[in-house]
Amino acid sequence: MTNDKIEKSKSIVILGAGAWGATLANLARENGHQVHLWSRQGTLSLETVLKDAEIVLSAISMKGVRDVASLVKSFPLSPETIFVTATKGLDPQTTSTPSQIWQTEFPDHSVVVLSGPNLSEEIAQSLPAATVVASKNTAAAKIVQQVFSSSRFRVYTNPDPVGVELGGTLKNVMAIAAGVCDGLHLGTNAKAALVTRGLAEIIRIGRTFGAKPETFYGLSGLGDLLATCNSPLSRNYQVGYQLASGKTLTEILATLPGTAEGVNTCRVLMQISEQQNITIPITEQVYRLLETEVTPQQALDELMLRDIKPEYHQ
Numbered sequence: 001m002t003n004d005k006i007e008k009s010k011s012i013v014i015l016g017a018g019a020w021g022a023t024l025a026n027l028a029r030e031n032g033h034q035v036h037l038w039s040r041q042g043t044l045s046l047e048t049v050l051k052d053a054e055i056v057l058s059a060i061s062m063k064g065v066r067d068v069a070s071l072v073k074s075f076p077l078s079p080e081t082i083f084v085t086a087t088k089g090l091d092p093q094t095t096s097t098p099s100q101i102w103q104t105e106f107p108d109h110s111v112v113v114l115s116g117p118n119l120s121e122e123i124a125q126s127l128p129a130a131t132v133v134a135s136k137n138t139a140a141a142k143i144v145q146q147v148f149s150s151s152r153f154r155v156y157t158n159p160d161p162v163g164v165e166l167g168g169t170l171k172n173v174m175a176i177a178a179g180v181c182d183g184l185h186l187g188t189n190a191k192a193a194l195v196t197r198g199l200a201e202i203i204r205i206g207r208t209f210g211a212k213p214e215t216f217y218g219l220s221g222l223g224d225l226l227a228t229c230n231s232p233l234s235r236n237y238q239v240g241y242q243l244a245s246g247k248t249l250t251e252i253l254a255t256l257p258g259t260a261e262g263v264n265t266c267r268v269l270m271q272i273s274e275q276q277n278i279t280i281p282i283t284e285q286v287y288r289l290l291e292t293e294v295t296p297q298q299a300l301d302e303l304m305l306r307d308i309k310p311e312y313h314q
């Protein structure tokens with residue numbers, strides 16, 4: 001491997017022992033780091049593990065991020081501790097991204113976003129994957145890059161944390177739409193059109209957060225969009241696929257293995273589009289479908305029969 005080997009084992013606390021937190025914990029342990037995997041249901045004392053933490057990585061579902069961030073704030077931490085966030089969601093109260101929440105709680109610490117086409121089940125099976133670590137602090141991003149890089153997990157740095165984070169968050173809504181598309185057996189042309197127009201919609205939203213458009217063409221944007229929209233392993237895709245079969249959202253969520261952040265993200269995006277007057281037709285139809293305002297077929301018809309226009313007209 002050409003990467004500089006890490007000189008010293010790092011002390012890492014991973015918050016959230018779900019599918020993603022557990023998988024990231026294994027990647028760091030395989031690289032020789034000391035990892036404490038914390039969850040609210042476990043027996044580890046958060047106060048004790050935080051004392052020596054050089055890196056605190058959050059893989060908490062969006063609904064728990066605000067509470068866990070304020071819990072962490074109540075304990076002493078080294079000023080050098082780097083925060084890493086791997087959550088793909090938006091806060092319903094403030095529309096903030098997880099990295100914005102961590103940075104607000106810990107203004108003097110470096111915050112790094114980790115996001116990419118990373119279906120945890122594949123990584124847990126040791127299949128190769130790549131990801132992105134993004135931060136305003138390049139040195140912090142490089143430390144996190146070294147911690148996780150291996151022959152089966154290739155980690156790139158990026159200077160646009162909000163863009164990287166939004167790529168992973170916004171594609172979840174498109175993955176629900178892609179699941180509907182496949183569940184209705186609409187074919188490869190329809191899927192390609194959906195994903196491509198979905199990317200245009202993601203970029204439009206990303207601009208309002210100040211993200212760089214080019215970030216969305218990278219691994220954390222297009223890469224994650226392709227992975228999630230094409231994999232039955234994706235929980236968001238599964239939500240869409242099952243909606244197409246006529247199940248209700250409540251029925252689907254009752255048996256879904258883990259979190260499908262796209263459901264909540266879609267609702268937050270509707271607030272943002274109303275506040276900022278952004279056109280997000282695919283997200284709007286996913287929202288109406290989740291709210292049972294339209295059937296999958298009606299959602300498709302609405303999208304196909306929108307006013308005709310030039311491809312690049314905003």
Ligand SMILES: NC(=O)C1=CN([C@@H]2O[C@H](COP(=O)(O)OP(=O)(O)OC[C@H]3O[C@@H](n4cnc5c(N)ncnc54)[C@H](OP(=O)(O)O)[C@@H]3O)[C@@H](O)[C@H]2O)C=CC1
Pocket residue numbers: 015016017018019020021039040041059060061062063064065067068086087088089118119120121257258259261
């Ligand atoms: N799985 C994947 O392939 C990937 C997931 N992600 C993202 O990572 C995040 C977590 O996903 P994943 O691990 O799959 O989800 P899981 O549902 O498997 O795990 C969620 C974790 O969040 C914790 N949690 C939820 N709510 C709270 C709360 N209020 N307070 C404290 N802890 C809470 C859960 O704790 P408890 O068990 O106690 O409920 C659990 O540890 C999501 O944002 C997801 O989009 C990103 C990349 C890949």
Ligand SMILES: O=C(CO)COP(=O)(O)O
Pocket residue numbers: 088116117118119120168172175224227228233234235236237259260261
């Ligand atoms: O973010 C993911 C892959 O990059 C995981 O997708 P799901 O949350 O839809 O399973």
